[in-house]
Amino acid sequence: MTSSSIQTLFDSQKNKATALRSAPISERKAQLSKLKRWILDNKSRIYEALYQDLHKPQLEADISEIFPVMAEISHTLQHLSEWTRERRVSSGLTYIGTQGKIKYEPKGRCLIIAPWNYPFQLTVGPLVSCLAAGNTAILKPSENTPTTSRLISEMVRELFDPSWVTVVEGAIDETQTLLSLPFDHIFFTGSTPVGKIVMAAAAKHLTSVTLELGGKSPVIIDESANVDDAAKKIIWGRFTNNGQTCIAPDYLFVHHTQLKNFLASAKKHIRKLFDPSSVGMRQSSGYARIVNPRHTQRIIDLMESALQEGAKIAIGGTYDLESRFIEPTLLVDIPADASIWKEEIFGPVMPIQSYDSLENVIEHIRANDKPLSLYLFSKDRRTQERVTQETTAGSMVINDVVLQYAHPNLPFGGVNQSGIGKAHGHYGFLEFTNQKSVLKQRVGFTNAMLFYPPIGNFKKKVLDFMTRYF
Structure with a gap:
């Protein structure tokens, strides 16, 4: 794809990403259910693609490529309403009169760059977390597994409007163009040297990253x-x-x-x-x-x-x-x-x-x-x-x-050279989510006004007491 066509795809997802912020959770669940059904209906196509690219036996494809994605979707559908629910937090004595909560909102437009070793699972698995969090996605599967990459592209075209999810096939040039864009989150799975390139590109836009890397275990x-x-x-x-x-x-x-x-x-x-x-x-x-x-x-x-x-x-x-x-x-x-x-x-x-x-x-x-x-x-x-x-x-x-x-209930990810961030289940959902703090204050006199200037002896004593005992 040309740089201009990739830019057009990226721009086309802006309005959708905005709309998804207020869309009902049922829309996310519906997309995940459609994805699950497609996988069940097209297992033979997945087997064939993985065999062409990696000579992967059918049982191995089931265990390592299809089952993990299906389990991820099922677990997400079961818990998504709970994960997206606003969470109230205690105010404590210091913030008496306020109300605090955490709102889980989508990050926006996301880029998922997948590797070739588990080309189906490591593309679609992160997509499940991305959709669960309410984002749009551009997928970049590996050029080293071209048959599986084409299959993923066909799957996405059958299931999603491009303004929600789309695929960019290609190699280094296409990846570099994607990395030059100001995504709201990048999820990369691959080698540590390439992970450093991804992180350097993301830093130019202060884009958050999840880096699932490798190393010697x-x-x-x-x-x-x-x-x-x-x-x-x-x-x-x-x-x-x-x-x-x-x-x-x-x-x-x-x-x-x-x-x-x-x-x-x-x-x-x-x-x-x-x-x-x-x-x-x-x-x-x-x-x-x-x-x-x-x-x-x-x-x-x-x-x-x-x-x-x-x-x-x-x-x-x-x-x-x-x-x-x-x-x-x-x-x-x-x-x-x-x-x-x-x-x-x-x-x-x-x-x-x-x-x-x-x-x-x-x-x-x-x-x-x-x-x-x-x-x-x-x-x-x-x-x-x-x-x-x-x-x-x-x-x-x-x-x-x-x-x-x-x-399903353990975070997966590395440390330093082996990765940044966590994936799977609730932890994958959180990677693609902005945990926004919301504080609501009462109108009129508040505790905070005790420490507005000027600061006299009484206020100093109150502050000293709170510093020691609160």
């Missing part, structure tokens, strides 16, 4: 853990969607007494979960692919670099660039200064480090950027409390992985 398996249980969960969380998940376990610290058994269990569960028919991982219909050759080559280079630096392949290691295939791979004996410890892998390769001292593991985590998620497998309550207390992450899960993302 560590896993700790201590000596008390059920290692087979841990291996099954980690293998599922890591290699689903071919490792292209922002909250996937990125690297493992395994207590040295557990390493041998972990590798044996991991090998077993890779086959059971992703090649259940034993036809070979390359032929398996249950294993997705990397999104494109460029990202495939990046992951291969990262793995080969680690091997050249002294790492060893414990499991897997084969790949084929042309078919975008990389076998589930576990690496061990990796030098501490290897680049694979520093870069987010975002693919089906997982480095493992055995450890003796939990203190050293905690120090490593604290010395690096705060992760989007942190996972601990331990049956020891003191270890659970220590890791929770002594580390920082956007989310933490004990004895499982990834599941926190879809929890």
Whole structure:
């Protein structure tokens, strides 16, 4: 699209955004219900698009793309009336005679920039929160998943007037044009480097942002853990969607007494979960692919670099660039200064480090950027409390992985390098909402007049008393 046509789309949403401020909540619910019905009626189209772009198995598409959006819509419809209700607040002794309340109003025109790894869910999920809050939206799906992007564009045209929701397809030029516009809120999901670009562009207009970024999410398996249980969960969380998940376990610290058994269990569960028919991982219909050759080559280079630096392949290691295939791979004996410890892998390769001292593991985590998620497998309550207390992450899960993302009552988001703001459920609604404070004062004499000038001794004594005891 040209810059002028994008500007026209943006301008066309101004009046609608204003009208939505006073529209009944039932209008928002009606749009969300229409969206839910469309998804149910067009699941086959979603399956096909995701298969074309990512070779994503149908069951995986259901679990990771369709179900989270449907659950988000259902949860929102159930609670939206409650979320939008004005909330009265206590005035306290200092503000006797006043009435205070919080009014939840739409921010206005919003931009949602989505990534390619979960192209349907990470476009439509934020849209649910945006619509629930009463905003308009321009969606920018990823050009790296063109089939799904076209499907989203078709869906939006079928469901919404462009003045309410519309889609801008394209690549860098279109994104840069969108970022130059004075949106009222930007919701971006993607890498940390691009997130910095988005935030810099938003700063020019003082636009609020939600940045759902990534980073290296560590896993700790201590000596008390059920290692087979841990291996099954980690293998599922890591290699689903071919490792292209922002909250996937990125690297493992395994207590040295557990390493041998972990590798044996991991090998077993890779086959059971992703090649259940034993036809070979390359032929398996249950294993997705990397999104494109460029990202495939990046992951291969990262793995080969680690091997050249002294790492060893414990499991897997084969790949084929042309078919975008990389076998589930576990690496061990990796030098501490290897680049694979520093870069987010975002693919089906997982480095493992055995450890003796939990203190050293905690120090490593604290010395690096705060992760989007942190996972601990331990049956020891003191270890659970220590890791929770002594580390920082956007989310933490004990004895499982990834599941926190879809929890309806937990906020999802990162810290610093791994993200700004929260998403999902009530927290996603609040991201797209201005929480406006409204104070109503009585007419005539008020407490505040006690402190109008001139200030004499009596007023000073009253102020001193209030400062000490109120």
